[in-house]
Amino acid sequence: MIGHFFEYEFLRNTFYTGLLIGLIAPLLGTFVVVRRLSLIADALSHVTLAGIAFGLLLEKKFALGLSPFYTGMGFSVMASAFVEQLRRVYKAYQELAIPIILSGGVALSVVFISVANGFNTDLYNYLFGSVSAVSRQDLWSILAITIIVLIVITLFFKELFTLSFDEEHAVVSGIHAKRIHFLFIVVTALVIAASIRIVGVLLVSALMTLPVAASIRIANGFKQTMFLSVIFGEISVIIGLVAGYYFEIPPGGTIVLTSILLLLLSILIKRIKFNRARKRAIQ
């Protein structure tokens, strides 16, 4: 079954892309979750949809060869800068940035889609992901994004970590919170744009957060949480892609369902461990 993924080029591209996003989505997702920004990821993915719809519109009306992947990424990165601005304006209501950006994204999408008089199945692929949508060109772009993300996380790991835990303390110790924030949110936007090919707009934030949710309670410390999240992310992507191909279901659905199963499993493991420890303590 998995053999097909190496026989056909389009499946091979999908498989490699899957492995890349299975790495970077949970990696960055760990920061997203501990900073309680899970919903911002959702908001950004909806703006990415608007960008994709815009790209498809250009393609349809003006035969512009600009891939919707790039317009999606452009919208997402611009929105990420806007999110930071909004969070600064509404200091006491930072979560307001989420409905503003999210509804803005959906509204723009609707406008672009109707101006284009609707699209074909392409849009469906962007909503739920697809095993056959990844071109060789896309694979290279996503590889480039992966490398950028890995470099940023490696070079600024301690600052990102320190800021996530206690922003005031980080600022007092002399860390430039605004610049690091900005870098972080832009990189998040890139990861979202990269992941959409495979898991789709509606489920991209799940791939960033569910593997983290599964590992956060069974791991010891931050680095271990990150490491376990990547393992869970990769397992979800591999099982999800193969199952999606086999059952002809968009892979977004199968990948997310697999991560939910892993999440339930981790809760079970935690409970068993806890009960054992309690028994030992009683004896």
Next chain:
Amino acid sequence: MSNPIVTMKNVSYAYDNKPTLKDINFEIQRGSFLGLVGPNGGGKTTLIKLLLGLHKPQNGSIQLFGTPIQKFKDWNKIGFVSQKANTFNRGFPATVSEVVSMGLTAKVGYMKFFNQSHKKQIEKAVSQVGMSDYLHENIGDLSGGQQQRIFIARALVSNPDLLILDEPTVGVDTENVQKFYELLHLLNDENGITLLLITHDTGTMTHHATDIACLNKTLHFHGNPSQYTQLSEQDLSAFYGHQLNVVSHHH
């Protein structure tokens, strides 16, 4: 022989249009243990935020280690444990050693990594606060008093000359408060760290601090504990009460 590491001259501060600190003149001598006391809302935390550069005073000037605060860069000379330190997200996945490492982040600098000697420093700071056995435990699994110690270790790890603690004993039980003051004396006497401790527990402060300052919008008193205990009822009620008669003070 005065050797101030903090100097405030005529400092005033208002949140929006709400005057909070008025005309503060104030020094912290190197090696001292200063207790800053005063009623809730008296502006103690605000004063600290000015010292840490988190707010800018509308009037007056601040010097840290002889440098005007605008030009001051050696922030790792100042360790800080915030009043809000123990309101962190308890589900945050971080071990004790990871939390303490955060105190070195800025000192190590951008795009550089922790090395073996940094790890040693982290272990040392954790052992200074008597928490070596918990190095690899999750911070969320510790008790409130233990967490407080870890935050002190995070402030100590960069080897500060001045340690600022904002109401650190709130929520710590009596027995641990005693141990906590022992730890502070050790840091002050043996390691020569200057301490600025904020509390509204005035009674305890007179036993421990070398200097006491009373703040309620203005500085009402700044002297040693025996001078403080000689303050009359009248002085104290003026300080805690509604009439804000300014008591003159000498350095």
